[in-house]
Amino acid sequence: MSDVDQFAEHISRQREKWLEELNEWLRIPSVSTDPERRGEMVAAAEWLEEKLVAAGCQETAVWPTDGHPIVFGSYRSADSAPTILAYGHYDVQPEDPVEGWESPPFEPTVRDGRLFARGAVDDKGQLYVHVKALETWLATCGSCPVNIIYLIEGEEEVGSPNVGKVVRENIDKLACDAVVISDTSMFAPGLPSLCYGLRGMAYCQIDARGPKGDLHSGSFGGAVVNPAEALARLLASCRDTETGAISIPGFYNDVVPLTPKELRDWGELPFDESAYRDDLGVAALSFEGDYGVLERLWARPTFEVNGLLSGFTGEGSKTVLPATAMAKVSMRLVPDQNPDEIMDALEAHLEELAPAGIDIEVTRMLGARAWLAPRDHPVLLAAGRALERGFSAEPVYIREGGGIPLVGLLDELLGVPAVLMGLGLPDENAHAPNENLSLENFYGGIASAVYFHEELAKL
């Protein structure tokens, strides 16, 4: 117990300093999807490398890729010690719509114990926990009982297109006994959560093209098929409004049903549908047959319109019959759906229904399979004990609706268990304005990571 106190005391003494460090990093707008922010991406990567050195890594590097660089770090304790690989990402989502933020997205601001900034929870703040855990071990005990590899990429928010190649090329350097990732959420405040399943994704842009140029809607309306209306109809055709199910032929072919045990366990989670609805500010939720909300979020695939653009969208009116219309569409996938096959099914469906006079082009942008871990693996159970110590509460086992593309790849390439130790909260606003991280979870996460190292070393 003396160790525990020592760790907690150290963390407690460093709170302000570590918050200041994190704020410095959050001020760098490392938006990976924005080609004009390549410089900021490099700055954010170099900032992290410095901090890995300061934390105690004996070896660090910023690996170039065809896209944004990857930050590597290695702390070696002993060859006999278990090795964990901490994965995370320093890139963040775009900040738009900027007008939705209460404080500027790249000026970190604390309100009511929450740190508000783009990247606070997704994922700079969460991954920084694992850097500070190593620092805590070295500051308090002079060494850490596990070897730690850091693999922090800059393209998670754009589907991790380049990290796979780098992982394959450096597979020897990345050999480990477990992967640990903090990039998910707790089920509820004060309820530490281990995530054992993630949905996959297929993301595309759909362009509908009609006449060769924009037309006057008075002079040509009635003769020309409107691409915006055609696109709207195609999008609407992807769901059966009676059942709420996705009506793309073949879409559900490979979906694996939930086990009765999972259904039972999820039924015991403290989920208040009415409060959830109120938090979202909606009068009703969506539906799909008889599936419950958690099943729909964690174990059922989705069809989602992420963006729409066509014609005149400014103030006032313009009587244009637009030449083109564009939609961004993503489908969240569950075991055993294959993203390529799902995209094939969508494309076939759209081609089948596209009206004469409209050309449809589908540009595939992201694809990742869903991931599911064995819930009773010793490493997951060790992580559960660490969380219980860090947060003084028994953890729950959950899935997540979102995805982390690299999790599936690391599973495939390294064949070791992954621990998803989520520190976000349900109202963390990842990918939206007012993204935030609970400071209590930040510090509790650092303690849990320290205890996880200890628990792993005991196995």
Place this chain on the structure above:
Amino acid sequence: MSDVDQFAEHISRQREKWLEELNEWLRIPSVSTDPERRGEMVAAAEWLEEKLVAAGCQETAVWPTDGHPIVFGSYRSADSAPTILAYGHYDVQPEDPVEGWESPPFEPTVRDGRLFARGAVDDKGQLYVHVKALETWLATCGSCPVNIIYLIEGEEEVGSPNVGKVVRENIDKLACDAVVISDTSMFAPGLPSLCYGLRGMAYCQIDARGPKGDLHSGSFGGAVVNPAEALARLLASCRDTETGAISIPGFYNDVVPLTPKELRDWGELPFDESAYRDDLGVAALSFEGDYGVLERLWARPTFEVNGLLSGFTGEGSKTVLPATAMAKVSMRLVPDQNPDEIMDALEAHLEELAPAGIDIEVTRMLGARAWLAPRDHPVLLAAGRALERGFSAEPVYIREGGGIPLVGLLDELLGVPAVLMGLGLPDENAHAPNENLSLENFYGGIASAVYFHEELAKL
């Protein structure tokens, strides 16, 4: 015939000078829908007032309104002479998408006998014809056989919200025997056309609102009704794809069918559907039951999506479940549809179909009834003879798919016939990039306006 030569010779000598003047005007970006261009609107109005003085008006004024100013001019010949009111508009459509222009929208450029600029045909170039017609009379004969009132507004492209009040307040100053407007198109090059019917319009913005903020499409997809998908479905629900007809209940209640004579006459117009399709660059046109293209364009109402905006629309991907989605929608109307009743019908339809979890708001923006003139009125026949002299070709009688909101109002308030002497061409690109005016039609239009004065004076 000596007069004719005199007019034609004068016009011929002034070609370069008048083109230079028009170019100067076209360089002023008088976009009425853009609040940042109020200064340019005033500059464009004052420019025109100067030219009315120079042309020979004894009285001119720039009348303020609650929106953009109206330019008034009056040339008095004799109390016994007939009086015409020339109406037009100096405001223009927004220039976007700017990247679609071959030469900049506000740098007038002549290519292949066409003048390319925003406002070239709609409507600065066309209305300027009537200014130069007065100047031609005074320069050649020292007087004009008709009194001319100019009423040139700055809000036609935003639905003429303020001109009605001004017309009512100045009804004594505007008393006339006929209205003349050049703001429509010739049916084909070399085929002078008199337009005796315009469609009306009901224009609105539809906002679909779901959750109170943008959400992560992974974390919330499957639980929340997507506003972009809901809006797409609502838009799609407004048409029956089997018949091509608009499926808003009550939409066609007041539509007056075409007369057999009009159908016959339209059948004789030189319309080549295949060439029309090729010009538009589409493999197929839209359809509505058995109606032909000209009927659909001129005598059938439409439902058109003019704009769509929701969520993420930039480069790349963003996995957002958007909080809102917006569409701009317009419906072209025919006799005897009432724009308010049509908007009521649309709103009722949307409210009926909106899914639980989505709020729909409809903001009405423009409303105008369709207009239809008696084709055999002596003033229209006089205009026909003038066009035949100006273009050395027999004119055709057509309708237009677009609308000119003031035409209906002047009809109601002044109770005099309106002559729509269109000088545009089918590929004029009004409201789109590369808007243009045929210079041959510009000069031929000035001659026709001069002859129209002569023909009117003879009645």
